[in-house]
Amino acid sequence: MSLNVPFVNLNNGQQFPIFGLGTWKSKPGEVTQAVKDAIDAGYRHIDCAHVYGNEAEVGAGIKAKIDEGVVKREDLYITSKLWNTYHRPDLVEPAIKTTLKNLGLEQLDLYLIHWPFAFKEGDSLFPEKDGKTEFSDVDYVDTWKAMEQLVKKGLTKSIGISNFNHEQINRLLESAEIKPVTNQVEVQPYLNQQKLIDFCKSKDITITAYSPLGSPDRPWAKPGDPQLIDDPKLKELAQKYKKTPAQILLRYEVQRGLITIPKSVTKSRIQQNIEIFDFELSADDVKYIDTFDCKGRVCAFNTAQEHKYYPFNIEY
Numbered sequence: 001m002s003l004n005v006p007f008v009n010l011n012n013g014q015q016f017p018i019f020g021l022g023t024w025k026s027k028p029g030e031v032t033q034a035v036k037d038a039i040d041a042g043y044r045h046i047d048c049a050h051v052y053g054n055e056a057e058v059g060a061g062i063k064a065k066i067d068e069g070v071v072k073r074e075d076l077y078i079t080s081k082l083w084n085t086y087h088r089p090d091l092v093e094p095a096i097k098t099t100l101k102n103l104g105l106e107q108l109d110l111y112l113i114h115w116p117f118a119f120k121e122g123d124s125l126f127p128e129k130d131g132k133t134e135f136s137d138v139d140y141v142d143t144w145k146a147m148e149q150l151v152k153k154g155l156t157k158s159i160g161i162s163n164f165n166h167e168q169i170n171r172l173l174e175s176a177e178i179k180p181v182t183n184q185v186e187v188q189p190y191l192n193q194q195k196l197i198d199f200c201k202s203k204d205i206t207i208t209a210y211s212p213l214g215s216p217d218r219p220w221a222k223p224g225d226p227q228l229i230d231d232p233k234l235k236e237l238a239q240k241y242k243k244t245p246a247q248i249l250l251r252y253e254v255q256r257g258l259i260t261i262p263k264s265v266t267k268s269r270i271q272q273n274i275e276i277f278d279f280e281l282s283a284d285d286v287k288y289i290d291t292f293d294c295k296g297r298v299c300a301f302n303t304a305q306e307h308k309y310y311p312f313n314i315e316y
């Protein structure tokens, strides 16, 4: 079934669906079904990462739908991400191979450097000493060189970055042979990211918007923290358009030309979230939602703040 999800053109001549399924926090016991429900609902793009700890179960959902004949591999667009402990150039190819094995795939559509900063190499994904994260000083420019080899070897069709600021992108572009096709960053009305979006557009790099619903299930949310999805102004807009608050949030992203990847493991929400291509927000309402911005970042990775490549110490 196709719900006419538009495609976005990438700077390497390929295309990617503007809408996909997020899988962070989707428990191994529920994500296989979520992926199956999503594919049945018309999703063709799935956002994964080694650090989410569920790639084998995501892969089981993909395999089930291919085996049933619902989709072919070439209909799907699968993204994964290189974790911070594998930035050292010699660790990059083994890392993508682990991901491919877990997902049960021969090739990824897109592989991203998950964060610009590296962690100490080793068995732990979150190495710590005396209660502090142990860093590695591998330069993301060197990691990028190894990422380029993955395209040349056919292990992924495209490569990109995630959580990079504009200075880091400029620095990467100075020596990149292959340009990143996307920068996957948090974008939602409380953090509308207009400056970073404009900058990436000027470099022909798409933006993939993560946490588009404000990540209400983020593990560090405290009782009483503001929840975007419950914002009364958003609820008013939802009534006006006879849509849900989630659909307004997702429509806001795609109408700005951003690829968006809401996570859900709930069948009715998976269905609801893709039903955003049959209405349009007025230009005035998009501008109104822009005014919600309050520098309200939900995914700040504070434990890496002291790393020299921490991306959020400058404005954008």
Ligand SMILES: NC(=O)C1=CN([C@@H]2O[C@H](COP(=O)(O)OP(=O)(O)OC[C@H]3O[C@@H](n4cnc5c(N)ncnc54)[C@H](OP(=O)(O)O)[C@@H]3O)[C@@H](O)[C@H]2O)C=CC1
Pocket (backbone or CB within 6 Å): 021, 022, 023, 024, 025, 047, 048, 114, 162, 163, 184, 185, 209, 210, 211, 212, 213, 214, 215, 216, 217, 229, 244, 246, 247, 261, 262, 263, 264, 265, 266, 269, 270, 272, 273, 299
């Ligand atoms: N590159 C990076 O560093 C990052 C990437 N990401 C990617 O982006 C994806 C999305 O971001 P994420 O932070 O997960 O958060 P989202 O903003 O997508 O929010 C997910 C939460 O919203 C709930 N939800 C989903 N649909 C609806 C709906 N229609 N109505 C009400 N609630 C709804 C989900 O509940 P339920 O599942 O129970 O239905 C879940 O609690 C991630 O899963 C991951 O793939 C995210 C963060 C960082």
Ligand SMILES: CC(=O)C(C)=O
Pocket (backbone or CB within 6 Å): 024, 049, 051, 114, 299
């Ligand atoms: C969710 C995610 O991708 C993080 C925290 O890196």
